[in-house]
Amino acid sequence: MAANTEQQQAVNSLDGPVLIVAGPGSGKTFSLVERTAHLLTSRDVQPERVLVSTFTEKAAKELKTRITDRLQRTSIKVNPLDLTVGTLHSIFIDIIDEFRAFSTIRRNYTILDQFDQQYFIFQRLGEFRAIEGLEAYLRQSATQSSWRTAETLCGYLNKISEEAVTPEALAKATSEELQLLSKAYVCYQELLKQYNYIDFSTIQVEILRLLDLPEVAKQLTSRFDYLMIDEYQDTNTIQEKIVLKLASRHNNICVVGDDDQALYRFRGASIRNILEFPARFPTGACKQIYLTKNYRSHPDIVHFYNDWMGLADWTGAERNYRFPKTIEAAGDDRAERPVVFKVSGQDGQDNWASETVDFLTKLRGDGIIKDWNQVAFLFRSVRNDKVVAFANDLEAAGIPIFAPRSNMYFDREEIRLLIGAYMFLFPQYGQVRVTTPGMNLAVWSYYDSCLGDFIAHLKSGSDDQIAAWLKDKAKAHLTLRENTNYSFAGLFYQLIQFPTFSGFLGEDVAHAGVRDSRPARNLAKFSRLLNKYEYLYNVIVIQPDRLEKDLVTLFNYFFRFLWDGGIEEYEDGAEYAPSGCVSFMTIHQSKGLEFPIVVTNSLDAVPRKQRHALDDLLENEFGEGGPFEPLDRIKTFDFWRLFYTAFSRAQNMLVLGCQENTPKSRGQRNVPSAYFQTTYSPLKPWRELHFDPALVKLAAIKDTQLKQGYSFTSDVLIFEACPQQYRFFKDLEFAPVRTNSMLFGTLVHQTIEDIHNAVLRGEESKVTAEQIDAWFRTNYANISQRKRVYLGEPVLRIARRHVATYVERERNNWHRLREAEVELSLLKEDYVLTGNVDLIQADDGAWEIIDFKTEKKPDLIDDAEKLARYRRQLQIYAHLFEEKRGVRVERMALYYTGEESGNPRINFNRESLDIKGTIDQVDKVIGKIVARDYSLRERPEKLCKNCDFRSFCDMTFCRA
CATH class of the missing domain: 1.10.10 (Arc Repressor Mutant, subunit A)
Structure with a gap:
């Protein structure tokens, strides 16, 4: 695709402040990718000196993938992975971690x-x-x-x-x-x-505080030569302050966004940021570029949403509340076929769902819809009872629905069965319900229905094994006299061994689509919820003296609030519209996406106030001279922007849908509401239109092709040890009951890292015994508080001795230190290989990488297998470092802090052939991971002993 005139302006305008107002479908991401590539190829700028922020992690991954693909087509030798690309929150977290010595936020937060x-x-x-x-x-x-x-x-x-x-x-x-x-x-x-907690808002407060420290501000304002901030209309006040400070040295800041798609006022976003961005600089300093040519939508759709925006009055006495622009369709398609129309139920007939089913099945039967994922339904909320009922009607008619944010998690069969099983396991829940004040009747009615479903399941005789086991456990819990050796999460892993639940976890799930793998992923989410609950309430095992209290906190508080507030189901970041089902999503959720057919619903909506009295109080006390927009018009502006965003998602067809209603009595609402009548009334019903398969061609859902990151230690080694463990804990993301916290090793590692960082900052004189003790104590307090695992005094003394011995041995070699805790990444054809090196040293141009092990030096013969794994790890690190720095690693070493008398090192020679063999093997393993080939030749018995899935595998292998 060649850039148009305006896009080329955006690509070439590199210096000074730049505002790019990018309308829907105008090639915004293309322009950002080309601008970044042009910056790296035409300027002598290193990629790490370029910051690009996006609104979501998914968008950041897609942008980074597209930049890397673009740069791979050039001859330049830069690693695009060195770019700082991410959400503002993720970028800020990295800054806090880097400047931990100046931060009030402690490590292990x-x-x-x-x-x-x-x-x-x-x-x-x-x-x-x-x-x-x-x-x-x-x-x-x-x-x-x-x-x-x-x-x-x-x-x-x-x-x-x-x-x-x-x-x-x-x-x-x-x-x-x-x-x-x-x-x-x-x-x-x-x-x-x-x-030692932080929230997303506090992260921003801390960054702004760091930027007020001269020694930090000097480094951070010199860190980036160019900044690009996407979705600028959705930034808030503190984010604007931060990014303007980061760019203050040169003002090479480019912000991109669309004021017409500003949707997040309720999360603190300020439309003022984008509309007044040029005013943040001297008059005429900010270059403004408008991308108004739409490459996404049919011209009739573009005309429709232009007219929609024209219905609202955006003018004010002192300013306009919208950049003046008209979107133009890039294509000149004028073929006679239906593009914008309505699919609605007639007034008084209650036939919205049946009309929608008839419409969709007609297009599917005629071959116009090739895959259900070409259709998206957009709502103001997908948790509305009417929307849920509508979805159920479509599914009953054979149209599969994908609606991960529809508040249906607790209604899924697998979750209802799990809740019912837990109610069955603890018969005393009935007594708890009666005697506990403040019980929520609605949620307990839900629990009762789950128990009823589960009992009916048991009576069906489909799983006699679980029935017998449950009765014994329930009896034991009812008369519990001593602590069990399991917790609620432990019970979960006992439950899923039986066919009632193991049927959701079969091998076929690994290759199923997002919707078909949903039950397995919902079970995994349940394990994470139990893990979170037990952390919040410090539940280690089930204890008779606190069992009733734990049941109350689990069911009447924790699960109740999740049930009441809603919980989202799994979404694949690389597949926003899974094949085989239509999407139900909120308009907010659809932002940045596109679909061949968009059915815009919620036409009963009216403008509603999103502003609270607190907003007015803060504006009056601390605002910039009063509200930016007239308070009485804000809700109307936001309403128009919301549905403009919805309408502009459509590529080939834009459909307005609702159950029409004329109020017959007081209290009923007009559907569509008066705000839509001007646009809705002229539209023809779908039954009056002709859909000729020869003329009606729908686009296919685009494949994002995100490159995922994999590491040798966190992915390759785990997969090699047991592909099934990888499937459950890494792919499906089940939460283990007890994680091996490795507190001792982490404590030693982090204290040695503190020492290295002080030396690298030029503060070697501060590395005293007293300071080391302070670091050691602080690290232990933070780690133990987070992990809720503790070490006895004798073990703490041994850990402290590891650190002291290391300092005594290595103090004279600190002049060789170059970098500590170095994150590395390498772009491969289909994935990104990542790693983290503990220490980089150099002496007379000879580079060395070191990995620390907090144990005694192993026997070279007895532990040959373990050392071979470590050697492969170092080879990967050497390869990553050489590719990133353009140098040759001469030495690789393991450093054993527990070795008290002899040489603490085991050195490995760098052999190019060996490294190539290791990389080839890693490629093969990651190829299996990507293909989800989790086949297991034989069970790794040593790992099975402490694996939460051992009972599941016992039953599975027995049945096999």
Whole structure:
């Protein structure tokens, strides 16, 4: 594809601030890829000095893959993997890790996702309730639950962080509400520090704080020569402050986005960022480029959504609230065929689903739809009861649905059976339900129905093995007198050995599509949820004296909140529209995607307020001279942007669908609502149109072809040891009951890393016994707190001696240190090979890589097999380092910190032929991983002893 005039402008405009306003389907990603390639080929700039941020991890992977593919077609010798490409959050995390010596965030932190954060606050509401007046401010009604109070507080705390307002400034605000929130914010930050947790908002606050430190700011503002920020319309206030500071030395910052697709105000995004970006620089300094030629959609679709945007008034007294632009279709297709029309149920007939089924089966039967994945249904929410019922009607008619965010996780057969099995295993749940205050009747009704389904399953006689086992376990739990040797998660792995559940995990699942592998992945998610619950409540085994309490926290709190709030199912990052099923997704979820047929629903919608009173308070106290948009028009602007995004996803057909309704009584709603009538009413019903298979051609869903990363230690060695373990724990992502935390080794490694980093910073004089002790104690506190695993004093003394012995031996060699904890990657044809080297040394031009082992030096003969694996690991590291640095590694060594008297090293010669053989073998293994060839010739009995799936495999192999 050749760049058009505007795209070429975007590609060539490298210096100074640049704003690229990219309409839908205008080749935005193509332009970013070409711009990056042009930058690396025409300027003497190293790839690591280029930062590119995207909105999602999936988009970052796709962008990096496309850049690497593009650069592979050139003759330049740069590794595109050295580019800093990722979401702003992932980039910020890397910066925090690098500048840990200056950060208030300690090593071994835990990142809280949205649910984790809310649950963390819920568990500690008592500490917030101690702030006089706070709960009264947060409670929106007398009946509001503690969970909802935690949700409200969570949103407020995030908003404060996103607006870059300090607690000191909040405390001095004139508003009493903001003063209250200042106390809550301080309390929350202290709790995060106490538990060594961080959330996504706090990550940004920490980066902004680091940029206020002169010694860090000097390095960071000199780090990147060029910055490109995609989806700029969805950035928030603090993110804008950060990226402008990072670019402040040269202002070589290019922001890309579409103000018409700004959808994330409810997450703190500010439309001001993109609309006022040129004003952040001297007049005329910012170059503005408009990409308005649409290569995605049929001209009629482009005309339709242009007209939609023209219905709203975007003008104001002082400014416009939209960049003036009209999207033009690149194609001139004017063939007579249906493009924009409606598929709806007629008023009073309740036939929306049947009309939709008839429409889709007609197109499928005529061969127009080749794969169900060519169709996407877009909704404001896929968790709406009407949407779920609509999906069920389509599935009942034989049209498969893929809707991972539809809140149907707890309705899946495999999960209902699991919940029923747990209810059966603990007969005392009925007594717990009666005696516990605040029980949620709705969720317990759900539990009862799951138990009923499970009992019916047992009575069917389809799995006599599990029936007998369950009865014995339930009886034991009812009269439990001593601790078991298993936890709730342990029970999970006992349950899945039986055909009731093992049937979902057969070998055929490995090669199934996303939808067919869903039951297996849902079971894996259940294992992770149990793992998270047991971590939150420190459950190690089932204990009689706390069993009832654990049942309450598990079912009436943890599972209840997940059930109530909804939980997403598995999505493949490389396959947004799985073959064999139509997609049900939110409009937000569809952003950046395209489908041959888009059915836009939720036509009963009306503009709704997304702004809270807190937004107004913060704006009045800390805003830039008042609200950017008129408060009474914000909801209308956001409404128009939302459906503009939906309409512009369509390539070949745009369909508007709904169950038409004219209110017959008070309280009913017009469908479509008045806001759609102008666009909806002129559309013809699908039955009045002719769909000629010779004329109606649909595009195929594009293949993203993401290159995945694999490492020798985390992938190759695990697969070689047991392909089935790899399948369960790496591919399906089951959570092991007890992870081997290797606390001793991690503690020694991290303390030695602290020493290396100090030396590399030029602070060798600070490496004293007292400082080493401080690092050692801090690392132990952080690791043990996160892993909830502890070492006795004798073992701690041995670990400390490992470090002391290393320092005593190597202090005189520190002048040879070059890099520590080096992350390496190499682009292969079908994947990315990654690795992490503990230490790089050099002396007189001779490079050496070292891997630390916190054990005694092994016997060269008795442990030959283990040493052979280590040697292969070093060969991979040597190869990666040579490719990245363009140097030759002369020596490879294992360093045993537990060796007290003799030479702690085992050295290996670098042999090119050996390295090539190792790389070839790695290629073969990763080829099997990519092909999901998990066949097992014989069971690795040593690994089986401590594997959570041993009972499953026992039953599987017996049946085989």
